[in-house]
Amino acid sequence: MAHAPQQKIAATYYRGGTSKGVFFALEDLPAAAQVPGAARDALLLRVIGSPDPYGKQIDGMGGATSSTSKTVILSKSRQPGHDVDYLFGQVSIDKPFVDWSGNCGNLSAAVGPFAIRSGMLDPERVPHDGIATVRIWQANIGKSIVAHVPITNGEVQETGDFELDGVTFPAAEVKLEFIDPADDEEGAGGSMFPTGNLVDDFEVPGVGVLQATLINAGIPTIFINAQDIGFSGTELQDAINGDAKVLAMFESIRAHGAMRMGLIKHIDEAAKRQHTPKVAFVAAASDYISSSGKAVAATDVDLLVRAMSMGKLHHAMMGTAAVAIGTAAAIPGTLVNLAAGGGERASVRFGHPSGTLTVGAEAKQVDGQWVVAKAIMSRSARVLMEGWVRVPC
Template identity: 75%
Template sequence: MPHLPQLRIPATYMRGGTSKGVFFKLDDLPAAARGPGAARDALLMRVIGSPDPYGKHTDGMGGATSSTSKCVIISRSSVPGHDVDYLYGQVAIDSAFVDWSGNCGNLSSAVGPFAIAQGLVDASRVPADGTCTVRIWQANIGKTIVAHVPMANGEVQETGDFELDGVAFPAAEIQLEFLDPSDDDAGDGAARGMFPTGAVVDTLEVPGVGRFEATMINAGIPTIFIDAAALGYSGTELQDAINEDKAALARFEAIRAHGAVRMGLIDDIAQAATRQHTPKVAFVAPPREHVTSSGKTIGTGDVDLLVRALSMGKLHHAMMGTASVAIATAASVPGTVVNRAAGGGARNAVVFGHPSGTLRVGAEAVERDGRWTVTRAIMSRSARVLMDGQVRVPAGTV
């Protein structure tokens, strides 16, 4: 077998929120991988180490979880009024697949810092100290994100005292604004509206699972919300309670597939296998005292509701940023499953409990002519460069 040298591709390994991913500048990728298609997917899968039948990502940069099997491609923006275009790829772990159907809200917090450090933001707009505002075009779903990035001594400030449940160490706070996040086309060009079925609550019947109420929403990311009690859960579950239960995971996947059809995201439940990133499935419950994965006790008065969400077929260890937008949006609309779990009534912010702790997210939802929309959602995250240099893949990859 002939020897194949390794390609060396400039890359940065970053944490953003409760996720990690490999960040690239578009122009640094091999020419064949700069556009959509098999070459780009093959490159990103090899970088992450997928597909891995052992589920470990030993031969790649991935972390063998949905939160750590991610790649981001950044370029100067082609959209007026924006600094950079941000393209996100969710890499499957044990299959040869990259899902481009949605955004990663957690890694959105790392896009601004990466863009500034790589010189992709006009230098005249980058202060030596204070806050740099980076306007990001989220290319997967065609939405605007505004990142407010702290600066110190001419560089992105990464260290600080902002604590984020699900992240072990404090860092500098980055505020994100998701503008008009109701995902009217869900990334595929088909107009649907924030509630694609036209109702804030629907009855979903899934063979082998049952019949129950669900709120299906396109905001931040397409998400299916279900009352925890309807599925026999309390809303206080940690990862092992779900992820070690193969029958439960199969039920959630069936719910996701049938909900995706009802939302108009796919035409047939069999297509769900090729759209793993979206929609998400989450179950909600009113507050109750419980202990998080870190051993911290959350009291009934500490949160408005409890939420557990699945990503790429497993219960998430904390909460996806885009799902947080969906939670805040649904909580602000009277009558949704989420709003009811939070006690009902009007609200423009919500504090919810997740397996690692709590998170506060704000959303401004309005109803016009019987149609709900959300103008923006706001949350705080943090980000940090873990390593930069060159990632290597065998030359035959691309």
């Protein structure tokens, strides 16, 4: 019996922020995968090693966590005023689907470097030494991101002394601006707050009535108070990810929140939309020990936040959820803002399982509606491996 050889596809394996993913230039993909559809999804699933009933992704590039089961497709931008189009695919670990419903804020830090290294940016825009500004069109959500990428001797600088909690080694700082991060396409009326309220009461069967801030900024996110679900906000992954009952509770909150936000029309649709919305729980600042053993003092942060991603507690914080946190913190009266002490603020420093993170946001009211011009944070990125991935035909 004859067996076909594996396909050989140019790819780069990047760490961006606290995530890792396989990056492709659109033109390097097989013709059938250069357009959205089943062929593209099947290819990316096989690259990552999904679906894997063992939950390990041994036969692929995935790392068996939501942070490492990611793919990115980039091309020169078709959007005026932008350099590169960025499409993100969150690959399910144990199920046969790729979720295209949102962005990855962490991998956004690697988009500018990849674009420069791949020749997608006009060479005249890349200084010999200094900062290259890359204008990114985030195609999943139709938003702009501006990446400020350090350049040394005409090449992307990857090493440096910028430290990011959740990443073991320091690297070069990449500053990101998420322009107009509120989602104006999804949810009721396309509002940052799809229900029209800063805080809602909504009933979750088996859980009860919860207070929640439902926000579309960076990524659709459901914020709830930690104490309302029996937590302190200092939890690490082991306290949650091994408890099937707790995980089921969070999934129920997520699914019913998605309904309330207008992201799905029927509760059953939530199972095929795992990437969005996110669920995060907040609490006032408190002392705790991070997952690395580092002590975080209450005086080091404004509040505590823990977030769920693809059904598990995230080991640090998703970049897009950080945008949601910064945006909500800047708006007086949201649960995030109240947990941080209330009042007006231009930035917030929050504690997550791996340490702390600061994110800024510019919020103001226009005609009675809250708007955010941009959210700002710093990440780092570096190439882990480059060459080709091989995929069975």
